[in-house]
Amino acid sequence: xxxxxxxxxxxxxxLKKYCNAYNSLLLFHGRWKLPILFTLMSxxxxxxxxxxxxxxxxxxxxxxxxxxxxxxxxxxxxKTKNSSLYTLTTNGTKLISILLSLSDFYESMR
Numbered sequence: 015x016x017x018x019x020x021x022x023x024x025x026x027x028x029l030k031k032y033c034n035a036y037n038s039l040l041l042f043h044g045r046w047k048l049p050i051l052f053t054l055m056s057x058x059x060x061x062x063x064x065x066x067x068x069x070x071x072x073x074x075x076x077x078x079x080x081x082x083x084x085x086x087x088x089x090x091x092x093k094t095k096n097s098s099l100y101t102l103t104t105n106g107t108k109l110i111s112i113l114l115s116l117s118d119f120y121e122s123m124r
Contacts, residue, residue, distance in 0.1 A: 041086050058101040
């Protein structure tokens with residue numbers, strides 16, 4: 015449980031209130047969210063296919079991150095008879111182009 019009066023907590027509340035860049039970064043914060051998003055970059059992916067592409071991710075974390083990405087409207091989930099199919103939303107596609115630009119920026123700084 016977080017201490018609600020800690021300086022760290024209060025700073026985070028302030029950042030969330032006044033900094034849209036910080037809020038944007040929170041959308042893909044998490045070890046596996048970027049690999050999940052980049053996996054979806056070219057094609058829709060069934061849940062079971064994520065495990066083939068990202069074999070080290072646990073089912074719990076994969077499910078958690080996918081649900082968060084759906085909740086944040088970056089990924090769309092379509093339930094099929096036996097599985098769930100995930101695709102990028104329009105906002106997810108916009109985020110991918112931003113992430114690719116960030117990657118190019120980092121590469122130019124090296």
